[in-house]
Amino acid sequence: MVKICCIGAGYVGGPTMAIIALKCPSIEVAVVDISVSRISAWNSDQLPIYEPGLDEVVKQCRGKNLFFSTDVEKHVYEADIVFVSVNTPTKTRGLGAGKAADLTYWESAARMIADVSKSDKIVVEKSTVPVKTAEAIEKILTHNSKGIKYQILSNPEFLAEGTAIQDLLKPDRVLIGGRETSAGSKAVQTLKEVYAHWVPEDRILTTNLWSAELSKLAANAFLAQRISSVNAMSALCEATGADVSQVSFAVGKDSRIGPKFLNASVGFGGSCFQKDILNLVYICECNGLPEVAEYWKQVIKINDYQKSRFVNRIVSSMFNTVANKKIAILGFAFKKDTGDTRETPAIDVCKGLIGDKAQLSIYDPQVTEDQIERDLSMNKFDWDHPVHLQPASPSTTGGKKVQVVWDAYEAAKDAHGICILTEWDEFRKLDFQKIYESMQKPAFIFDGRSIIDVNKLRKIGFIVYSIGKPLDTWIKDLPAAA
Numbered sequence: 001m002v003k004i005c006c007i008g009a010g011y012v013g014g015p016t017m018a019i020i021a022l023k024c025p026s027i028e029v030a031v032v033d034i035s036v037s038r039i040s041a042w043n044s045d046q047l048p049i050y051e052p053g054l055d056e057v058v059k060q061c062r063g064k065n066l067f068f069s070t071d072v073e074k075h076v077y078e079a080d081i082v083f084v085s086v087n088t089p090t091k092t093r094g095l096g097a098g099k100a101a102d103l104t105y106w107e108s109a110a111r112m113i114a115d116v117s118k119s120d121k122i123v124v125e126k127s128t129v130p131v132k133t134a135e136a137i138e139k140i141l142t143h144n145s146k147g148i149k150y151q152i153l154s155n156p157e158f159l160a161e162g163t164a165i166q167d168l169l170k171p172d173r174v175l176i177g178g179r180e181t182s183a184g185s186k187a188v189q190t191l192k193e194v195y196a197h198w199v200p201e202d203r204i205l206t207t208n209l210w211s212a213e214l215s216k217l218a219a220n221a222f223l224a225q226r227i228s229s230v231n232a233m234s235a236l237c238e239a240t241g242a243d244v245s246q247v248s249f250a251v252g253k254d255s256r257i258g259p260k261f262l263n264a265s266v267g268f269g270g271s272c273f274q275k276d277i278l279n280l281v282y283i284c285e286c287n288g289l290p291e292v293a294e295y296w297k298q299v300i301k302i303n304d305y306q307k308s309r310f311v312n313r314i315v316s317s318m319f320n321t322v323a324n325k326k327i328a329i330l331g332f333a334f335k336k337d338t339g340d341t342r343e344t345p346a347i348d349v350c351k352g353l354i355g356d357k358a359q360l361s362i363y364d365p366q367v368t369e370d371q372i373e374r375d376l377s378m379n380k381f382d383w384d385h386p387v388h389l390q391p392a393s394p395s396t397t398g399g400k401k402v403q404v405v406w407d408a409y410e411a412a413k414d415a416h417g418i419c420i421l422t423e424w425d426e427f428r429k430l431d432f433q434k435i436y437e438s439m440q441k442p443a444f445i446f447d448g449r450s451i452i453d454v455n456k457l458r459k460i461g462f463i464v465y466s467i468g469k470p471l472d473t474w475i476k477d478l479p480a481a482a
């Protein structure tokens, strides 16, 4: 029986391996992690991540050919194929701080593989890494090889959170990069056969190592660039009376552009877009390409601008101060159908409002109070962030200014304004008449996700701001602050 071990039981390692186990009953899959609490959760009824459809898949395979364990070394030792799916965050100190990928976790995984292996192995980069990482890994492994042969493959993951299971079951493509040698091609073929259990052959692309590594960074950069492009348009729409949803629809009808990923928003979040673009920027700079670096930096700058613009709209609409005003925050996760808050725009928006002394009442169906408090008190690294988006001092964050509640109506009760920061389906179905009646007047609503019916809410009596939509007369006459 072929044995696979995946180092890193996170958002990628867990779901990806669960699907391999589901689709390949003849393969034994072990997912290992240094985090005891994460592994215990994977072995319990309360999985460590919320992802629609994941529970069923894990329940079906766990204990049969899918195992979660903290015995990292044992499973690596036994495996034929070792996936490495550890985190690769942005470096916060030292050379390249604020941009370069921090490969500490990757390197320690590679050194551990070298230490414990007694048989030849295929080592697969699943984490998103800088181009040429495979070369560094190869060096670590071969310098400690004790005669063991390793083949390094790059097999980046393209799943999106919230739709991970569907993305894994029906991927647009699976990308496998390897060395262009006979041993390299053999390793590529071995991994291809794993995916071929359920992915049509024409969707399994094979390239050289560097193309696979760079394609992942490029794909995320292109996706994020679309959002920054439409968000830049949203500012112009507000200035001119155009409606950004109509503009996106019309633009997306061009088959060369396509309709997906053109929703204007308060900004993109998630653990990867910003981190991967910063990494790309750093690689460009290191390769003597400052103009290319500058081009990609703009994607992040517009994203920061969009969050900052949103905060300014709120403060300026509410008589230029939100001090001691209750503001309901609906949604804290970086997108719907996930409890993940990494780099969520909600952090920057909440910090901006707290910086202006607002009282926040936050509701998200999947994010815990602990997580929200941690996020709002953590010092995020501040790459080129506008001053007011930088972390507020610890005295202005913390418990007193923030209340976390378990109901949208409770959050909105007695509030002066509501901000919608995540597009949870349940927010579309709220009884806004009831909410309006429970709020202070004038009652404001700021929609950062374009999910509300602007005209209907204006009829109820709300003063409405929805990103990229024609402005309420109340707001139109105010100076555009951003």
Ligand SMILES: NC(=O)C1=CN([C@@H]2O[C@H](COP(=O)(O)OP(=O)(O)OC[C@H]3O[C@@H](n4cnc5c(N)ncnc54)[C@H](O)[C@@H]3O)[C@@H](O)[C@H]2O)C=CC1
Pocket: 007, 008, 009, 010, 011, 012, 013, 032, 033, 034, 035, 038, 072, 085, 086, 087, 088, 105, 106, 108, 109, 126, 127, 128, 129, 157, 158, 159, 160, 161, 271, 272
């Ligand atoms: N989150 C996402 O949707 C996607 C993430 N990626 C990439 O996949 C990689 C992993 O991302 P996530 O799963 O979100 O990260 P994560 O933080 O959820 O999971 C990583 C796990 O690796 C474990 N780990 C770190 N060092 C270890 C070691 N030496 N031995 C054993 N376990 C170790 C950590 O304890 C953690 O549980 C990153 O490079 C990310 O850029 C790629 C596509 C999608």
Ligand SMILES: O=C(O)[C@H]1O[C@H](OP(=O)(O)OP(=O)(O)OC[C@H]2O[C@@H](n3ccc(=O)[nH]c3=O)[C@H](O)[C@@H]2O)[C@H](O)[C@@H](O)[C@@H]1O
Pocket: 128, 157, 158, 159, 160, 161, 162, 220, 223, 227, 260, 261, 262, 263, 264, 265, 266, 267, 268, 269, 270, 271, 272, 273, 334, 335
């Ligand atoms: O490398 C990764 O981590 C992954 O990053 C993204 O996936 P993810 O971040 O999970 O979610 P997305 O659906 O891409 O959304 C990212 C952010 O962009 C925002 N977004 C998305 C689409 C859109 O039209 N407008 C918009 O503001 C979302 O609300 C969210 O905050 C990519 O879509 C995946 O292909 C990739 O594998």
